[in-house]
Amino acid sequence: xxxxxxREPPLVKKDLAALLSRVALGDRAAFExxxxxxxxxxxxxxxxxxxSRERAEEVLQEAFMNVWHGAGGFDASxxxxxxxxxxxxxxxxxxxxxxxRTERASxxxxxxxxxxxxxDETQQPQALLERSLEALRITGCMGELGAPQRQALALAxxxxxxxxxxxxxxxxxxxxxxxxxxxxxxxxxxxxxxAGIA
Amino acid sequence: xxxxxxxxxxxxxxxxxxxxxxxxxxxxxxxxxxxxxxAVRAVGAWQERLGGLAxxxxxxxxxxxxxxxxxxxxxxSSRRAAPEGPLQxxxxxxxxxxxxxxxAGVFLCAVLLRxxxxxxxxxxxxxVLPQSYVGLLIDAAxxxxxxxxxKRHGRLMTVKLLQPVNIPAGSVAQLWALxxxxxxxxxxxxPGTGTAAVALADTSEKLFFNVSRLAVSIEAAPAKAxxxxxxxxxxxxxxVKLW
Numbered sequence: 275x276x277x278x279x280x281r282e283p284p285l286v287k288k289d290l291a292a293l294l295s296r297v298a299l300g301d302r303a304a305f306e307x308x309x310x311x312x313x314x315x316x317x318x319x320x321x322x323x324x325x326s327r328e329r330a331e332e333v334l335q336e337a338f339m340n341v342w343h344g345a346g347g348f349d350a351s352x353x354x355x356x357x358x359x360x361x362x363x364x365x366x367x368x369x370x371x372x373x374x375r376t377e378r379a380s381x382x383x384x385x386x387x388x389x390x391x392x393x394d395e396t397q398q399p400q401a402l403l404e405r406s407l408e409a410l411r412i413t414g415c416m417g418e419l420g421a422p423q424r425q426a427l428a429l430a431x432x433x434x435x436x437x438x439x440x441x442x443x444x445x446x447x448x449x450x451x452x453x454x455x456x457x458x459x460x461x462x463x464x465x466x467x468x469a470g471i472a
Numbered sequence: 473x474x475x476x477x478x479x480x481x482x483x484x485x486x487x488x489x490x491x492x493x494x495x496x497x498x499x500x501x502x503x504x505x506x507x508x509x510x511a512v513r514a515v516g517a518w519q520e521r522l523g524g525l526a527x528x529x530x531x532x533x534x535x536x537x538x539x540x541x542x543x544x545x546x547x548x549s550s551r552r553a554a555p556e557g558p559l560q561x562x563x564x565x566x567x568x569x570x571x572x573x574x575x576a577g578v579f580l581c582a583v584l585l586r587x588x589x590x591x592x593x594x595x596x597x598x599x600v601l602p603q604s605y606v607g608l609l610i611d612a613a614x615x616x617x618x619x620x621x622x623k624r625h626g627r628l629m630t631v632k633l634l635q636p637v638n639i640p641a642g643s644v645a646q647l648w649a650l651x652x653x654x655x656x657x658x659x660x661x662x663p664g665t666g667t668a669a670v671a672l673a674d675t676s677e678k679l680f681f682n683v684s685r686l687a688v689s690i691e692a693a694p695a696k697a698x699x700x701x702x703x704x705x706x707x708x709x710x711x712v713k714l715w
Contacts (some may be wrong), residue, residue, distance in 0.1 A: 298663050302547065309539060314531035321532050331538045336693065338542050340642055343694050346663025347639030352516035357523040361489075362642040368491045405528040427490075431525050436494045459486050459518075466521055 290355040297345035305342055312356065313338075316363045322399070323367040323434040324374075333370050337363045368434040399428035415465035419458060426451055427458035485514035489522055503703065505640040506690040512640060519641075601714055605676045607686035609709035617707050618662060620647065620686055622676040624715070629660065629670040636665045637707070639690065646695050649711070650685040658695035662688060673697070686711045 290311065296304035313334065320330035320337075340362055348358050403424055407413045416424065422444060429435045429443060441451040487493040488501050504511050603624040611617045615635060622629035631647070639645050645664065648656040659679070660670030672679060687708035689701040 298666055298668075300668060306539075309542070313538070314533045315526075315529070317534045318529040318532045319526055322529055327532075330532075331534050334534055335538055335542050335545075337642075339545065340644060340693065342546055343644045343661040344639055344642075344664070346633070346665050346668075347637075347641065347643070347645070348664075349638075352512060353520050353641075354523070357516075357519050358641055360523055360526050361519045364491065365642045372494065402528050403525060406525045409527055410524050430490050430492050431522060432529070434491045436492050455487075455490070455492060459490065463521060466524065471524065 287354055287356070291348075291350050294341075294345050294348045294355055294358075297342065298348070305338075305345075308341065308359075309338055312359055315356075316359060319360055320363050320367040322402075322432045323364070323371055329370060329374070330367070333363065333366045337366050340366075364434070371434050399432035400425050402432050403428035410466070410469065410471060412462075412465040412469050412471075415468060416461060419461050422446065423454040423458045423461075426454040427462070430455055481511060481514050485511065486518045489515050489518035502640070502643075506638075506643070506703075506706065509638055512638060603713075603715040605680045605683075605711060606714050607709055607711040609686055609688060609707040611707050618647075618688065618709075620662075620711075621714075622672065622680075624677050624713075625675050627672045627675055629672055629676070630667065631660075631662045631670055632667045633663065633665050637662070637688070639664045643690050643692055644694055645688050645706075646691040646701070648687050648689065648695075648701055648705075649680060649683040650687060650708075651682045652684045653682070656687070656701055658697065658699055659686070661694045680711060683711045685709065 290308065293304045293308045293311075297308060316337065317330055317334050320333045321327060324330045324333065337359075341359065348355065353361070404413070407416050425444060426440050429440045435443065437448055437451050437455065440446075440455070441448045444451065446454075484493060484497075484501055488498065493501055501511070505515065605622050605624065607618075607620040608616055609618040609620065617633065617635050617637060619632045619634060620629055637645055645662045647659040647662050647670070649659050650656045659672065662668060662670070685708060687701075687705040689703055689705050691702055695701075
C-alpha cells in the first residue's frame with residue numbers, strides 16, 4: 275500500500291492531511307479512513323518496539339484515541355501526516371515499553387520473552403536501517419559511519435532502547451555509545467540534506 | 473537552565489525524537505513542548521528526518537477487534553449508559569446508524585424551519601439568546617482563545633477556537649470545570665483549531681451550576697471522571713450564566 279511508505283507521494287500525503295483535518299471536525303468516516311490506511315504500518319512500528327502483538331495493539335488503540343481527540347493539533351507545517359502519526363505511536367510504545375520494564379524487573383515469568391528479544395535485538399534493526407538508507411539513497415553517505423554507530427542508531431530507533439541498553443547490547447562503554455548515537459544523528463541529518471530530502 | 477538556546481534545544485529535540493531521552497528528562501522536555509513552539513518545530517524537523525527510517529518496517533495487520541474496541545470506546549459510551557429494564561430492547565433497536573438517520577432528519581427539519589418558519593406557522597418568538605452557560609478562555613498573554621457554550625438544559629457543549637492552540641503530538645487539550653468549592657472535574661477534549669461539539673456527562677445545569685471557571689490543560693490522554701489536571705492550565709476563564 276502506498277501509504278505504508280513514509281515518503282508518500284504528495285497526493286497521498288495531501289489526502290491523509292485532508293482526512294486528518296476532517297477528523298478534527300469529528301468526521302467518523304474520515305477517522306476510519308485514516309485508521310484503515312495507516313494501521314498496518316503503525317502496528318509494525320509499535321511491534322518492533324514492544325515485541326508483543328497484544329501490547330502493540332493496545333498502543334495502537336491508545337494512539338488512535340489520541341488521534342480522534344487531538345487531530346486538531348496536527349500542523350502540516352511542522353511535520354507530514356504520516357510522521358505525525360508515527361510519532362504518536364512511537365511515543366506511546368516507548369512509554370509502554372519503559373513502564374513495562376519496571377513491572378518486568380520484579381517478575382521472572384517473562385524472562386523468556388526478554389531473551390527472545392535479546393537474540394534478535396541487534397540483527398533485525400540493523401537490517402531495517404540498511405534497507406531504509408538504501409530506499410533513501412543515502413547508503414554511501416552514511417557508510418562513513420562505522421558499523422557500531424549505525425547499529426546504535428538502529429537499536430534506538432527501531433527498538434526504543436536508551437543509551438544504557440544499547441551499551442549493554444553492543445558491549446560498549448556508555449560514553450562511547452552516547453557519542454555514536456550523536457554522530458549517527460549528525461550524519462543522518464547531513465546525508466538527508468545532501469540528498470535534498472530534508 | 474535555558475532549554476531554548478538553539479544548540480541545547482536541538483540536542484534535546486533529537487534525543488527526544490529518537491527516544492533516547494528518558495525518565496524525568498523526557499517528561500521535562502514534554503512540558504517544554506507544551507509551551508514552546510520553537511521546541512515543537514525542532515522536534516518536528518527531527519521526527520521528519522527519522523521518519524524516513526520507518527518506511528521499511530514490515531507492516532502488520534491489526535486484528536479487527538482493535539478497530540471494534542476503538543469504535544466502542546470512542547462512539548458508544550452513551551449506549552453503555554442505556555437504562556436497564558423494560559426499555560432496554562429499545563436501545564438495541566436504536567442502533568448508532570438508526571440514531572444517525574433520526575438526527576439527520578431532525579437536523580433537516582431544523583434547517584427547513586429556520587429558513588421557512590412560516591411552514592408550520594411558527595415565527596421567531598424572541599431575539600434573546602437562549603439560557604446558556606458560556607465560558608471565554610484566555611491564554612497566558614490574555615488573548616481570547618476558546619469560546620465554550622452550552623444550553624442550560626442541554627447535554628452538548630460547543631467549543632470554538634478563536635485562535636489555534638498548540639497541542640503537541642500524542643497529547644490532548646483537556647477542558648476542566650472548576651467549581652467554586654471543590655476540585656476540578658474533566659468536561660471533554662477540545663481540538664487545536666476549528667469548532668467541536670463536546671458531549672457532556674449530564675445536563676449543563678447539573679454540571680455547571682456551581683462552576684465559576686473553565687480551564688484547559690495539556691494531558692497525555694483524555695481525562696476520565698475522577699482524574700485531576702496533571703500540570704498548569706494553558707488557558708482559563710470565567711464561566712457565566714447567560715440569563
